[in-house]
Amino acid sequence: MQDDFEMAPPGGESLTVEKAIANLQGDDPGLRYYAAWWLGKFRIATQEAIDALLAALEDKSCRTEDGGYPLQRNAARALGKLGNQKAVEPLIRCLNSEDYYVREAAAQSLQKLGARSSIPALIKLLEGGVEAAVQVPGKPHLTQPYDAILEALGSLNAKEAIPLIKPFIEHPVKRVQYAAARAMYQLTGEAIYGEHLVQGLQGKELQLRRTALMDLGAIGYLPAAEAIAQTQAENSLKIIALKGILEHQLKNNSLETSNLSDDAIRVMSLIDSLL
Amino acid sequence: MTYTVINNNSIENLIRAVEEATSADKMITAVKALAAARHPAAIPTLIDVLRYNNPGAAVAAVDGLIELGEAAVQPIIDRLDSYNYGARAWAIRAFAGIGDVRGLDLLITAAKTDFALSVRRAAARGLGNLKWSGLPTEQIPAAQKQVFNTLKLVCQDPEWVVRYAAIVGLQGLAIAVIANPPEWFTEILTQFEEMATTDTEIAVRARARLAKQEISK
Numbered sequence: 001m002q003d004d005f006e007m008a009p010p011g012g013e014s015l016t017v018e019k020a021i022a023n024l025q026g027d028d029p030g031l032r033y034y035a036a037w038w039l040g041k042f043r044i045a046t047q048e049a050i051d052a053l054l055a056a057l058e059d060k061s062c063r064t065e066d067g068g069y070p071l072q073r074n075a076a077r078a079l080g081k082l083g084n085q086k087a088v089e090p091l092i093r094c095l096n097s098e099d100y101y102v103r104e105a106a107a108q109s110l111q112k113l114g115a116r117s118s119i120p121a122l123i124k125l126l127e128g129g130v131e132a133a134v135q136v137p138g139k140p141h142l143t144q145p146y147d148a149i150l151e152a153l154g155s156l157n158a159k160e161a162i163p164l165i166k167p168f169i170e171h172p173v174k175r176v177q178y179a180a181a182r183a184m185y186q187l188t189g190e191a192i193y194g195e196h197l198v199q200g201l202q203g204k205e206l207q208l209r210r211t212a213l214m215d216l217g218a219i220g221y222l223p224a225a226e227a228i229a230q231t232q233a234e235n236s237l238k239i240i241a242l243k244g245i246l247e248h249q250l251k252n253n254s255l256e257t258s259n260l261s262d263d264a265i266r267v268m269s270l271i272d273s274l275l
Numbered sequence: 276m277t278y279t280v281i282n283n284n285s286i287e288n289l290i291r292a293v294e295e296a297t298s299a300d301k302m303i304t305a306v307k308a309l310a311a312a313r314h315p316a317a318i319p320t321l322i323d324v325l326r327y328n329n330p331g332a333a334v335a336a337v338d339g340l341i342e343l344g345e346a347a348v349q350p351i352i353d354r355l356d357s358y359n360y361g362a363r364a365w366a367i368r369a370f371a372g373i374g375d376v377r378g379l380d381l382l383i384t385a386a387k388t389d390f391a392l393s394v395r396r397a398a399a400r401g402l403g404n405l406k407w408s409g410l411p412t413e414q415i416p417a418a419q420k421q422v423f424n425t426l427k428l429v430c431q432d433p434e435w436v437v438r439y440a441a442i443v444g445l446q447g448l449a450i451a452v453i454a455n456p457p458e459w460f461t462e463i464l465t466q467f468e469e470m471a472t473t474d475t476e477i478a479v480r481a482r483a484r485l486a487k488q489e490i491s492k
Contacts, residue, residue: 234330236393239436243478250477260485268485271478275400275440 017044024052029062032071040078050084057090068099076102080109088115095121100136104145111152119158125149130167133176146171147179154183155218162187169196174208182215194221201231209233217241220248225267235274242271286314293320303331310339315346322347322354325365333365341372345409348375364394371401376409379418383425386441392432396440399429403447416457422448423459430466435476442470442479446486453490464490 015023015038023035036056039049056075064070076094079087087109094106095118103125110118125144133146150168153161165187168180178200185193200212201224209231216224217240228241246267289309296302306324309317317339324336340347351366367385370378378401385398402422407415426448429441449463464487471483 232331236436243436246478246481250481260481260488264481265485268482271439271482272400272443275396275436275443 017046017049020044021048021052024056029071032056032059032062033074036071036074036078040074040081043081045082045084050079050082050086053079053082054087054090057087057094069097069102072097072099072102073105076105076109080105080112083113085113085115088113088117091115092118092121095125100139100141100145104148107145107148107152111148111155114156116156116158119153119156119161122149122153122156123158123161123164126161126164126168129164130171133168133171142173142176146173146176150176150179150183154179154186157187159187169193174200174203175211178208178211178215182219185219185221191223194219194224197221198224198227201227206233210237213237213241217244220245222249222263222267225270229270229274239271239274242267242274246271286312286316290317290320293324299329299331302327302329303335306332306335306339310335310342313339313342315343318343318347318350319354322351322366325362325369326359328361333361337365337369337372340369344373345375348373348377352377364389364391367394367401368397371397371404374401374404374406376405376407376418379405379422383421386425386429386444392434392437395429395432395434395437399426399437399440399444400447401444402426403444403451405451407451419448419452420457420459423463427462427466430470435474435479438470438474438476438479439482442467442482442486446489449486449490 015035017039020035020038023031024039026032036053038044039053053075056071057079059069059071059075062069062071072094076091079091091106091110091113092115094102095110097103097106107122107125110122126146126149133142133144135141136143146168150165153165162184165180165183168176169184171177171180178197181193181196181200184190185197194216197212197216197219198221200215201209203209203212210233213228213231213233214237216228222245225242225245228238228245231238246264249261249264249267286309289305289312292305293302293309296305302324306321309320321336321339321343324332327333340351347369351369355363355366367378367381367389370382382398382401382405385394386402387395389395389398402425405422407419410418423445426441426445429444430438432438432441445463445466449460452460467483467487469483471480471487474480474483
């Protein structure tokens, strides 16, 4: 969701496709950073845009004070939105980046691209298991972007990773737990994992309830529908989660040829009540 | 509307608890208690809460105002701070829930032009929830047609959830007029048919199908 925060254009200028690509290849780090974001945001999937973003993904000149690669991060995020498989190999290489946020963006984008060829590289990042998944001293993050990795493995249907993912249900960080539960549900279809996320809707922190909502919507876990409608969070997020569940129901029985199922009608009446 | 029996002394205490709340959480608890009293004397305080930029408290206040129903409508119109965007959005949600026709113009404007999709969707749903008996009989047909035209337009909204809400609104309108259908009634059916087959979002297509089912019951 953080992708959707509005970024202010430097100097207030509005971009065109040509200008964005030119800026991305220019010298001004601020303009480059903004252009990479802009190309993803507006889904500019032309060959020029893809090539310029792939070049930005290798950029070593833009550095943050603590050694991060902000342009690479934005390029990796943008490439996930553009749906071009040419980005898969370069993004897999990014999973070895020294910058945590580049690794995180790459895992998220590989998930979006449905890149099953990235499964071995994603699994490698789980090395050491839960014991290795600790906070990096002085940083606000763990050793790896575990939630992004686990989510990607679940979405990519990486059944071979089940034994590695399962222990993360016990991880002390709730967000990581939820990502593991989400992946386990997608990989096994077992209700116990969906219920783990339903428990998350009762959590004390709003941000965690939001995470659980989005996870339940993503996996389309029907038994959570009422709990979603009742949790303490914004209606907009509850509606998005219920829409995910509704879509899951509708895909299971083709809309054009059959009647609406009672379950689909139930979910819609919950959405109605939240408008 | 039956009000819970509550003496004026305790309603004053409940109002004071809202005014003196020292944290966001205490405010929410106090507003919930005040809303639960369902007492008309709570209305001005509940409206003031809409301005406090405390979403939890605002939700409770809106729920309380909806419970109080028509008694809350004129005070909301009178006290509405048109320069406070957040407060106006919450008030529109309250109007949508109450369904009083005095909110008609505000709901129409909000459904068509508000920049927040949460306000557009609430207004669109509210337009299907109006209690038409509140209008003089001779004004009803023109007002209903105006609502129909508005919702038809809102069916083109770029946001899926607003189109979804427009269908819910149109379904409510269709059921309100079905006993004595005006000449534009068949256009509602056409609109549902079209959205059920061509909308880009499967959730919207499904809701249009459900609307067709509901009005042919």
